[in-house]
Amino acid sequence: MNSGHTEFSHIPVLAEQTVSLLTEGRTSGRFRMIDCTLGRGGHSARVLRQNPEARLLGLDRDPEAIARSRENLAFAADRITLVQSDFAHLSQVAEQAGWDGADAILMDLGVSSPQIDDPKRGFSFRSNGPLDMRMDTGTERTAARVLNTYDGKALERIFREYGELREARFLARAVVEKREEKPFETTFQFAEVCDKVLKRSARRGAPPAPTLCFQALRIEVNDELGQLQSALEAATELLNPGGVLAVISFHSLEDRIVKRFMNDMAMKCKCPPGCPVCICNWHPKLEILTRKPVTAEKDELRANPRAACAKLRGARKLQ
Ligand SMILES: C[S@@+](CC[C@H](N)C(=O)[O-])C[C@H]1O[C@@H](n2cnc3c(N)ncnc32)[C@H](O)[C@@H]1O
Numbered sequence: 001m002n003s004g005h006t007e008f009s010h011i012p013v014l015a016e017q018t019v020s021l022l023t024e025g026r027t028s029g030r031f032r033m034i035d036c037t038l039g040r041g042g043h044s045a046r047v048l049r050q051n052p053e054a055r056l057l058g059l060d061r062d063p064e065a066i067a068r069s070r071e072n073l074a075f076a077a078d079r080i081t082l083v084q085s086d087f088a089h090l091s092q093v094a095e096q097a098g099w100d101g102a103d104a105i106l107m108d109l110g111v112s113s114p115q116i117d118d119p120k121r122g123f124s125f126r127s128n129g130p131l132d133m134r135m136d137t138g139t140e141r142t143a144a145r146v147l148n149t150y151d152g153k154a155l156e157r158i159f160r161e162y163g164e165l166r167e168a169r170f171l172a173r174a175v176v177e178k179r180e181e182k183p184f185e186t187t188f189q190f191a192e193v194c195d196k197v198l199k200r201s202a203r204r205g206a207p208p209a210p211t212l213c214f215q216a217l218r219i220e221v222n223d224e225l226g227q228l229q230s231a232l233e234a235a236t237e238l239l240n241p242g243g244v245l246a247v248i249s250f251h252s253l254e255d256r257i258v259k260r261f262m263n264d265m266a267m268k269c270k271c272p273p274g275c276p277v278c279i280c281n282w283h284p285k286l287e288i289l290t291r292k293p294v295t296a297e298k299d300e301l302r303a304n305p306r307a308a309c310a311k312l313r314g315a316r317k318l319q
Pocket residue numbers: 010011012013036037038039040041042043044059060061062065085086087088108109110111112113135224227228
């Protein structure tokens with residue numbers, strides 16, 4: 001179908017492993033799944049095709065993702081409810097949709113290929129475009145606004161915490177100097193500053209200089225880490241006993257949050273070490289299903305190099 005838009009496609013990462021973790025092979029029977037990050041609906045389509053009785057509540061903060069998923073999942077139109085929302089509001093979205101529980105919840109974090117590949121979205125330093133980087137195009141904080149209005153200290157914190165850049169202070173200083181000549185408007189303007197500041201410390205085999213700077217800015221624009229923490233909590237509450245939470249992350253900051261959260265929820269006891277009897281009254285909420293994160297096999301990497309950083313973790317809700 002040609003609906004007049006430019007198409008950039010997205011290949012779902014770790015698709016087989018994710019679907020089998022979420023569904024445990026079930027091909028029939030009542031199954032309610034929440035996809036917090038629809039993208040193009042790639043993972044959800046597989047679940048809906050595998051089980052003709054499965055129902056889906058799908059969220060994405062990007063209106064374009066909702067529109068395209070609606071087309072891609074049209075084969076199951078009577079089994080899906082799609083809502084444009086960020087996943088920090090998962091509980092409210094579920095309540096409004098009349099969902100009081102779910103058998104599976106998926107978060108496939110970060111940006112989709114269509115978002116990165118479209119220069120107008122401003123996510124990539126490889127093509128020139130406006131410094132936007134908003135996943136939800138209805139919000140006000142763009143990457144240009146962050147670079148042009150945050151003070152040096154705030155910029156330094158973003159580059160250090162979200163880009164883990166040793167050169168955070170130099171980069172923040174260079175941004176503040178540069179914007180006095182001319183405000184930041186385009187991805188190439190920012191990429192040029194990143195290249196200049198990071199060139200001296202570039203190491204062989206390291207990702208291109210602007211990669212981590214763009215990642216840091218994107219995390220700030222979309223409050224990605226704050227959103228993730230809230231959504232993990234909401235998802236754990238919403239899961240039915242026995243239901244599975246699966247999270248795919250693409251960088252160590254996200255993966256650390258997911259790993260810590262799951263480990264914390266799976267702890268048997270939270271008493272201080274050495275306490276002779278248990279006084280914490282804590283009951284574990286999750287059982288970890290992936291001791292080590294699942295990563296892509298060679299075949300997948302050949303077909304989709306973007307799967308290289310993907311890490312899948314899963315946990316089951318306890319009674
Ligand atoms: C990697 S893609 C998901 C791809 C999807 N699994 C597929 O197979 O097509 C990530 C999607 O999550 C969305 N997203 C990222 N953070 C979000 C958040 N906090 N709330 C809702 N959607 C989010 C992005 O807009 C993007 O469309």
